[in-house]
Amino acid sequence: MLRNYFKLALKVLGxxxxxxxxxxxxxxxxxxxxxxxxxFYDAEFGKNPPLSEKGKMVIINRLQKELVRPDTTWxxxxxxxxxxxxxDSTYEIGEAVNSTSVSNPSFKFLDDHLRGLDGVSKYTxxxxxxxxxxxxENRKLSVxxxxxxxxxxxxxxxxFTAGAPFGATHVRDxxxxxxxxxxxxxxxxxxxEKAINQEIEIGNRSYRVIGLVDKAHTASPMVAADIxxxxxxxxxxxxxxxxxxxxxxxxxxxxxxxxxxxxxSELISRVTAVAMPNPEEYNRMKIIPVNFGEWYASELINxxxxxxxxxxxxxxxxxxxxxxxxxxTLNLINMNLSRIMExxxxxxxxxxxxxxxxxxxxxxxxxxxxxxxxxxxxxxxLALLVLxxxxxSQVLPEIVLDFNLRVFVYSILLCLGFGILSGLLPAWKVSxxxxxxxxxxxxx
Amino acid sequence: MIKHILTLVWNKKRNNVLMLLEIFVAFLILFAVFTFTIYYxxxxxxPLGFETKDTLLVNxxxxxxxxxxxxxxxxxxxxxxxxxxxxxxxMSFLSGITPFSGSMWSWGNDDNGFFMQTAIYPTDEYYQQxxxxxxxxGRWFEExxxxxxxxxxIINQKLKDTYYPDKPVLDSLFNLNGENKIVGVVKxxxxxxxxxxxxxxxxxxxxxxxxxxxSIQIKLLPNTPAEFEAKLNEGLARITKRRDFVxxxxxxxxxxxxxxxxxxxxxxxxxxxxxILNIALGLFGVLYYSINKRRAxxxxxxxxxxTKAEITSQFTLEVFTVAFAGMLLxxxxxxxxxxxxxxxxxxNNFYWSILLTMLxxxxxxxxxxxxxxxxxxxxxxxxALHEE
Numbered sequence: 082m083l084r085n086y087f088k089l090a091l092k093v094l095g096x097x098x099x100x101x102x103x104x105x106x107x108x109x110x111x112x113x114x115x116x117x118x119x120x121f122y123d124a125e126f127g128k129n130p131p132l133s134e135k136g137k138m139v140i141i142n143r144l145q146k147e148l149v150r151p152d153t154t155w156x157x158x159x160x161x162x163x164x165x166x167x168x169d170s171t172y173e174i175g176e177a178v179n180s181t182s183v184s185n186p187s188f189k190f191l192d193d194h195l196r197g198l199d200g201v202s203k204y205t206x207x208x209x210x211x212x213x214x215x216x217x218e219n220r221k222l223s224v225x226x227x228x229x230x231x232x233x234x235x236x237x238x239x240x241f242t243a244g245a246p247f248g249a250t251h252v253r254d255x256x257x258x259x260x261x262x263x264x265x266x267x268x269x270x271x272x273x274e275k276a277i278n279q280e281i282e283i284g285n286r287s288y289r290v291i292g293l294v295d296k297a298h299t300a301s302p303m304v305a306a307d308i309x310x311x312x313x314x315x316x317x318x319x320x321x322x323x324x325x326x327x328x329x330x331x332x333x334x335x336x337x338x339x340x341x342x343x344x345x346s347e348l349i350s351r352v353t354a355v356a357m358p359n360p361e362e363y364n365r366m367k368i369i370p371v372n373f374g375e376w377y378a379s380e381l382i383n384x385x386x387x388x389x390x391x392x393x394x395x396x397x398x399x400x401x402x403x404x405x406x407x408x409x410t411l412n413l414i415n416m417n418l419s420r421i422m423e424x425x426x427x428x429x430x431x432x433x434x435x436x437x438x439x440x441x442x443x444x445x446x447x448x449x450x451x452x453x454x455x456x457x458x459x460x461x462x463l464a465l466l467v468l469x470x471x472x473x474s475q476v477l478p479e480i481v482l483d484f485n486l487r488v489f490v491y492s493i494l495l496c497l498g499f500g501i502l503s504g505l506l507p508a509w510k511v512s513x514x515x516x517x518x519x520x521x522x523x524x525x
Numbered sequence: 526m527i528k529h530i531l532t533l534v535w536n537k538k539r540n541n542v543l544m545l546l547e548i549f550v551a552f553l554i555l556f557a558v559f560t561f562t563i564y565y566x567x568x569x570x571x572p573l574g575f576e577t578k579d580t581l582l583v584n585x586x587x588x589x590x591x592x593x594x595x596x597x598x599x600x601x602x603x604x605x606x607x608x609x610x611x612x613x614x615x616m617s618f619l620s621g622i623t624p625f626s627g628s629m630w631s632w633g634n635d636d637n638g639f640f641m642q643t644a645i646y647p648t649d650e651y652y653q654q655x656x657x658x659x660x661x662x663g664r665w666f667e668e669x670x671x672x673x674x675x676x677x678x679i680i681n682q683k684l685k686d687t688y689y690p691d692k693p694v695l696d697s698l699f700n701l702n703g704e705n706k707i708v709g710v711v712k713x714x715x716x717x718x719x720x721x722x723x724x725x726x727x728x729x730x731x732x733x734x735x736x737x738x739x740s741i742q743i744k745l746l747p748n749t750p751a752e753f754e755a756k757l758n759e760g761l762a763r764i765t766k767r768r769d770f771v772x773x774x775x776x777x778x779x780x781x782x783x784x785x786x787x788x789x790x791x792x793x794x795x796x797x798x799x800x801i802l803n804i805a806l807g808l809f810g811v812l813y814y815s816i817n818k819r820r821a822x823x824x825x826x827x828x829x830x831x832t833k834a835e836i837t838s839q840f841t842l843e844v845f846t847v848a849f850a851g852m853l854l855x856x857x858x859x860x861x862x863x864x865x866x867x868x869x870x871x872x873n874n875f876y877w878s879i880l881l882t883m884l885x886x887x888x889x890x891x892x893x894x895x896x897x898x899x900x901x902x903x904x905x906x907x908x909a910l911h912e913e
Contacts, residue, residue, distance in 0.1 A: 103806040110799050212771040216755040223771065284768040316769065404554055408800055411547040412807035418543070419814035476788060 083447065090448040093424075094455070104416055108456025109463060111409040112495060116464035117471075118402070119491045120482040124298050125377070127487060131237040131297055131304050134334055135373040138236075139344050140303075141195070141331040142376070144186040144352075146363035152177035182363065187327025188312070194355055195331060198347055200340035204333040205233040208315060209302045213283055215269070222268055226283060227306040228315040234260075236334055237304055244277050244292035247311055255313035259288035262296040265307040286314060300479035301377075303330065325355075325366065345370040406499075413503035417449065421507045428511055429519030441512040449504025450497065457496035464492075530842050540815065541847045544808070548851030548890070551804055552882055556859045558793045559878040564870050565720045565786055574681075574713025574723075575624070576657035579749065580775040581757070582623055583741040586767055597734035599764065603741070606760050612749045617655040618733060619740040620647045624656075624716040624775060625782040632727075636700035641688050643680075643701070644724050646716065647731040647738070655744045663695050663709030666730045675706040677730055681714045684725035701727060719779065720786040742775070801889060808844075808893040816840060816901045823901050824909025833902040840898035841891065848890040852883055 094101045128135060151174050158169040186195075191206045198204070207229040215222040234246035239260075247258050259281060261269075266276035273293060280287045288310060297304040333348075335341045348370045357364055371379060375387035378394050428441060468482045534541055587596070600618060607616050622628045622645070633642035652658070653665035661682055670677045678701060685694055698704045715723040731738055745753070754772050762768050816823075823836060859879055863872035 100810050103810050107803045107807060110803065114796060114799070211769060213769060214754075214758055214771055216758060219752050219755060221751065221754055221772075223773075316767070404550060405796070405800075408547065408550045408554065409803055411543060411550065412803055415543045415547065415811050416807050418540075419811050422814070422818075476784070 086444050086447045087451060089444075090451040093448065094452065097420075100416070100420060104413065104452060105456045105459065107409050107412055107416075108453055108499070109459035111406070112453075112457050112460030112492065112499065113463045113467065115406070115495050116460060116484075116488065116492045117467055117482075119488050119495070120464070120468055120484060121480075123485070123488050123491075124480050124482050125300070126374075129298060129483075131239040131294075132299065132301065132373075133238050134236070137335045137338060137341070138373050139333040139335060139341055139348070139370050140373065140376045141191075141333075141348065141368055141370050142185060143183055143369060143379075144190070144325060145367050145369075146182045146325070146357075147365045147367070148179040148181075148363050149176050149365050150179055151175075180363075182326070184326040185328050185330060186368070187324055188329045190325045190327065191329055191331050194351055195348065198333065198344055200336050200344055201333045202336045203232050203235050204331065205236045206230055206312070206329055206331050207233050207303075208312065208327075208329045209306065210328065211315075215282065217269065222265075224265065224283065224308055225306045226308045226310055227304075228310050228312045230312045233309075236332055239294040239297075239304075242293045242295060243273070244290070246292050252311045252313050256311060257286055257288045257314060258291045258311065259283070260292040260294055260309040261290055262307050263293050264296045266290070266293055281308070283308065283310065284316070288314075296481070298481040298483065300477075303332065305479050341372060410499065410503050414506050417503060417507040418510065421445065421511045424511070425514060425519045425522075428514055429516050432514070432516045433520065438512040442508045445508030445511060446501060446504045449508070450500035453496050453500030453503070457492065461489075461492060530839070530846055533839075533843055534846050544811070544844075544847050545851040545854075547804065547807075548848045548886060549855045551800060552852050552855035552886060553859065554800060555797055555882040555885065556855070556878055558797050559881050560862075560870065560874055562790055562794060563877055563881075564874045565790060567874070568720055568722050571715065571723060572713050573715050573719065574658060574711065575716070576744075577624070577775040577779045579745045579747055580655075581743045581745065581754070581772055582775050582778065583743070583757075583761065583770055583772050584621070584623070585739045585741065585761070585765055585770045587736075587739055587765070593734040593736070596736065600733045600738065602764050603761070606764060607741070607743060607757070610753070610756070610760075612745050612753050614744040614746055615651055615654045616741060616743045617652040618649050618731070618738040619652075619742055620731065620737040621740060622646055622716075623740045623742065625718060625778045627717075627782075629717065632701060634700065637688075639688070642725065643684055644726040645729055646714070646726055647729045647735075649731060649733065649738075652728070652742070655742050657744075658714065659712045661710045661712050663707070665709055666728075670708070670730055671732060673706070675704050676702075677708040678705040679709040679711060679728040680707055681711050681723070681726045683713075683723050684727065685710055687725050718786070719783045801885070805889050805893050808890065809897070812840075812844060812894055812897040813900075816897045819901070820904055820909045823904050824906045827904065827906035828910060833899075836902040837895070837898045840901055841894045844894040844898075845887070845890060848886065852886055856883065 123129070153172055153174055155170060155172045158171075160167050160169070188206060188208065196204075207227055209227045211226040211228065213224045213226060215224050231247065231249040231252050239246075242263055244260070246260055247256065250256075251258055261276070261281070263273050263276075266273045269281060270276045270279055276290050276293060279290050281290060282288075288308075294309075296307075299305060333344055335344055348368060352366055352368045355366060357366060369387060371387045375391050378390035379387040381394060382390050431441065432438075465484055468484055471477065472481055587599075591599070604616065604618075607613055620630075622630055630645040630647075631642060632645055633640065635641070650666040650668055650670065653660070658665075663679070665679065666677060675698060678699065680694070680699075694707050694710065697707055699707050711728075713723060714726055714728075715721070716726075717724075743757075758772060761770065761772075826836060856879055859875070862868060863875040
């Protein structure tokens with residue numbers, strides 16, 4: 082049965098080449114754009130290494146100090162009573178934030194106050210965003226470094242192509258060892274193979290390379306760096322600065338997702354309990370622990386509450402995507418409606434010989450899905466081409482777009498949804514045709 | 526004529542509603558993309574007000590324990606060192622607020638009798654030369670300004686136009702951080718991003734021993750080879766005894782910043798182009814089919830004496846009426862954005878965008894309708910009636 086439908090669909094496609102071309106153009110380009118968007122989504126939000134465990138992460142990257150003063154609000158109600166003005170005043174005491182200072186927490190602060198939480202399987206403190214110039218025979222390399230502790234390599238599952246990460250002893254002894262991306266190894270040593278055990282000058286120190294990793298395919302500053310160095314080799318200021326503010330982030334991996342709200346509230350209460358050293362300057366401190374989605378939202382838009390920011394972004398992108406899919410779908414429905422009427426006679430005959438409306442509905446939806454899949458294959462080929470061009474041109478240097486299995490499955494689902502959506506209405510309409518009308522008005 | 530066409534459209538309302546919906550959605554998408562494109566291109570047109578060619582930026586890290594005397598000495602040493610290179614035309618110390626850095630500092634108060642807010646840009650007396658800033662009136666900072674009775678400031682034209690339109694501001698006192706004297710007005714200074722609107726801005730003269738002057742902007746002679754950066758790197762490392770700083774070219778940074786706006790704009794516009802092409806082809810196909818289905822009607826009209834032009838215009842107008850209804854509905858929705866002030870974009874952008882979208886969709890619809898309509902008009906009455 083399905084084979085017949087398949088043959089029929091191919092026949093219909095061949096019948097009027099011009100209109101088939103229009104349909105296929107619409108389908109393949111729509112799916113092309115959707116596939117490229119999916120690849121973007123997967124690169125930034127998919128659970129790819131080194132962020133496979135992003136679903137269980139609680140991230141701290143902002144510490145906020147505030148000076149809060151009581152603030153009295155007077156409300157004066159005036160009414161006219163017996164020709165005289167009467168006043169009724171009330172006041173309430175709220176609070177006003179006089180000044181705030183937001184920054185990353187310092188290593189010392191994290192070390193003193195935020196260790197040993199319940200429900201956390203692993204956690205890491207690290208300091209991203211260190212940039213160095215490395216000059217090499219008159220070539221300049223800009224190298225982004227992250228100083229990390231040993232558990233960093235367990236929290237973020239980097240893919241090691243050679244060597245191994247540094248461990249707790251390396252960090253304790255401040256050994257000058259480094260893990261670098263194969264990309265930097267190629268640029269600096271010319272050859273990945275030779276990089277292990279070579280020395281590289283970063284800052285005023287010389288590090289021995291002990292591991293090579295694949296560069297993270299995302300722009301997330303938690304993992305997007307060229308070289309990773311032991312925390313203890315960071316300059317003294319970053320490590321031993323006495324203030325609460327510094328240049329570190331913390332990431333906690335929850336044992337399971339149910340623990341995440343508990344971890345967040347424990348972090349908040351611990352920070353609130355920290356005594357402020359200089360209450361005249363700042364008398365309150367707070368952090369907003371975020372999960373990965375919220376963290377992403379807080380990087381994109383300026384919103385005090387990250388959860389709300391995430392909602393806003395979802396809303397905007399959801400609406401845009403909806404509108405974008407709606408238009409080609411409407412177009413296709415419109416086209417299908419016109420084209421399907423060509424086949425009134427065929428349907429009339431089939432119904433006269435006893436076909437059910439449901440059977441005809443299935444047949445037409447199935448045909449439409451086949452056409453969509455043919456368009457989908459063209460779209461996929463085009464998408465591969467576009468992804469290659471985007472990656473190759475380096476317009477977005479940090480992001481590498483993959484067409485992996487997950488994106489492929491998403492794309493198949495997209496095709497299926499698109500096919501059903503655009504085929505259902507025309508098929509339903511045509512399946513309800515009256516036999517007598519159709520047979521009368523059409524030449525067979 | 527119009528009434529007649531409306532009746533025709535209404536009679537086929539089931540078929541037309543899909544087309545109307547399509548035009549409606551297309552209008553909204555184009556409207557959104559055009560609004561942002563117009564908005565950003567307009568901002569892009571206003572000049573930056575400073576030069577980015579042959580310019581380097583260095584962001585130094587300083588030891589926090591240094592006192593102001595040590596800082597003063599180190600900065601003087603840095604200036605001597607950098608100015609001793611023959612490739613250097615001029616240099617200035619800046620705070621962390623540098624062009625395209627994303628950092629911003631802003632002050633607001635109501636001490637002048639009205640609420641005002643201005644961005645603050647701390648710098649030194651050499652910055653006009655280093656950045657190539659054009660003054661409208663007054664002068665740039667001078668060395669004796671450090672000891673002036675009132676701390677001098679320089680404002681941009683935007684600040685003058687916003688708070689003191691039609692009033693002379695030169696040499697008058699302005700309450701900013703205490704009383705400050707305005708010594709100059711610069712034409713433009715759009716330092717955040719090429720695509721961010723210029724805001725009221727004030728240059729502060731920052732004494733060289735202040736803690737926050739950690740960035741250096743260096744103007745080089747044209748065609749300085751890249752090897753110079755290595756030399757500069759060594760010199761800076763020798764003086765500051767640190768290496769965790771980065772030398773970057775201002776041009777590259779400018780390009781990187783504006784790319785964040787260019788990429789979405791170009792992506793949006795190309796998606797729009799695809800959508801329009803898609804709609805045009807689809808519309809053409811549908812019209813072709815539906816007009817062919819009305820051969821009998823056309824044959825009859827031709828037999829009764831209607832000219833070819835009349836038939837062409839009837840079909841074109843029918844299609845256009847439906848499209849226009851869709852556009853009108855969408856425009857009513859779109860016009861709410863400037864009226865209700867939902868997005869902080871000047872209302873003019875929305876009106877231009879609505880106009881442009883209407884024009885574009887009308888053109889596409891007309892282009893798609895005319896060919897099938899003319900084909901319909903070419904039907905020979907005898908043949909059409911015979912088929913019936």
